Amino acid sequence: MSKKVALITGAGQGIGEAIAKRLTKDGFSVALVGRTKSKVENVAKEINDNGGDAYAIKADVADRDEVFAAVDEATKHFGDFNVIVNNAGVAPTTPISTVTPDVLNNTLAINLGGVVWGIQAASDKFHELNHGGKIINASSQAGQVGNPNLTVYGASKFAIRGVTQTTARELAKDNITVNAYCPGIVKTPMMDDIAKKVADNAGKPFEWGMEQFSKDIALGRLSRPEDVAACVSYLAGPDSDYMTGQSLLIDGGMVFS
Ligand SMILES: NC(=O)c1ccc[n+]([C@@H]2O[C@H](COP(=O)([O-])OP(=O)(O)OC[C@H]3O[C@@H](n4cnc5c(N)ncnc54)[C@H](O)[C@@H]3O)[C@@H](O)[C@H]2O)c1
Numbered sequence: 001m002s003k004k005v006a007l008i009t010g011a012g013q014g015i016g017e018a019i020a021k022r023l024t025k026d027g028f029s030v031a032l033v034g035r036t037k038s039k040v041e042n043v044a045k046e047i048n049d050n051g052g053d054a055y056a057i058k059a060d061v062a063d064r065d066e067v068f069a070a071v072d073e074a075t076k077h078f079g080d081f082n083v084i085v086n087n088a089g090v091a092p093t094t095p096i097s098t099v100t101p102d103v104l105n106n107t108l109a110i111n112l113g114g115v116v117w118g119i120q121a122a123s124d125k126f127h128e129l130n131h132g133g134k135i136i137n138a139s140s141q142a143g144q145v146g147n148p149n150l151t152v153y154g155a156s157k158f159a160i161r162g163v164t165q166t167t168a169r170e171l172a173k174d175n176i177t178v179n180a181y182c183p184g185i186v187k188t189p190m191m192d193d194i195a196k197k198v199a200d201n202a203g204k205p206f207e208w209g210m211e212q213f214s215k216d217i218a219l220g221r222l223s224r225p226e227d228v229a230a231c232v233s234y235l236a237g238p239d240s241d242y243m244t245g246q247s248l249l250i251d252g253g254m255v256f257s
């Protein structure tokens with residue numbers, strides 16, 4: 001039986017890389033999408049060198065045409081298309097006084113636009129292939145509770161939960177599920193960058209910046225990209241066939257009042 005095909009955006013590092021490797025372990029062929037071709041090519045090579053079936057595609061998720069082209073290219077390469085993980089995102093640190101039209105528009109174009117174009121391209125492809133599929137979106141704990149200094153980022157992540165619910169209701173009749181994952185504080189370049197900027201703004205060391213986000217974690221440790229990938233593995237697999245419109249909080253034991 002041929003392998004199922006998953007496309008992961010932002011797969012050149014961090015959580016996206018971990019998802020690509022986990023879905024490979026789960027038996028998927030994986031298309032890795034990123035703005036920087038060399039980054040996704042490096043991850044694809046590592047996966048293929050270890051017996052996987054990976055293919056790298058350059059695309060900017062803020063560009064609707066490039067997202068549609070990436071889904072078409074993945075389908076042409078592998079011969080089918082079953083799962084999309086709209087993982088790519090950016091996380092500017094924006095105390096409210098610093099928000100500019102460019103930061104707002106650019107962040108929403110990537111974090112929200114990238115998810116909307118991914119949902120649109122994937123659902124169109126599932127209809128064309130005359131079968132259902134799974135759409136999985138990256139939200140965040142910052143899309144469940146307000147984090148100081150993350151107004152723009154948090155707004156985009158709250159929005160993804162709404163888009164997940166609306167499109168889940170629209171697409172359910174075609175056996176297409178739409179869910180989101182909401183990681184807590186995960187040790188990746190994105191999180192390091194946020195912690196550094198928050199610390200710099202306060203004139204404090206990097207460790208203080210990270211502490212501002214990790215002090216609420218009951219387990220007392222940051223999440224790892226592979227912890228998030230385990231949740232996406234569930235959402236991409238048959239055990240979640242009955243679920244849609246959900247935003248799963250994988251918060252590393254953060255306890256929200
Ligand atoms: N790290 C965390 O603590 C955390 C927590 C909750 C949610 N998330 C979410 O998980 C996802 C991955 O986060 P991460 O920590 O791995 O981030 P990261 O910055 O380490 O990696 C993100 C990847 O996405 C790519 N990317 C960014 N903009 C793109 C675009 N326009 N087109 C294509 N690729 C693009 C980047 O090049 C990078 O390779 C993001 O959506 C983020 O919001 C992260």
Ligand SMILES: CC(=O)[C@H](C)O
Binds near residue numbers: 140142184
């Ligand atoms: C701070 C946070 O929740 C991440 C970046 O989504």
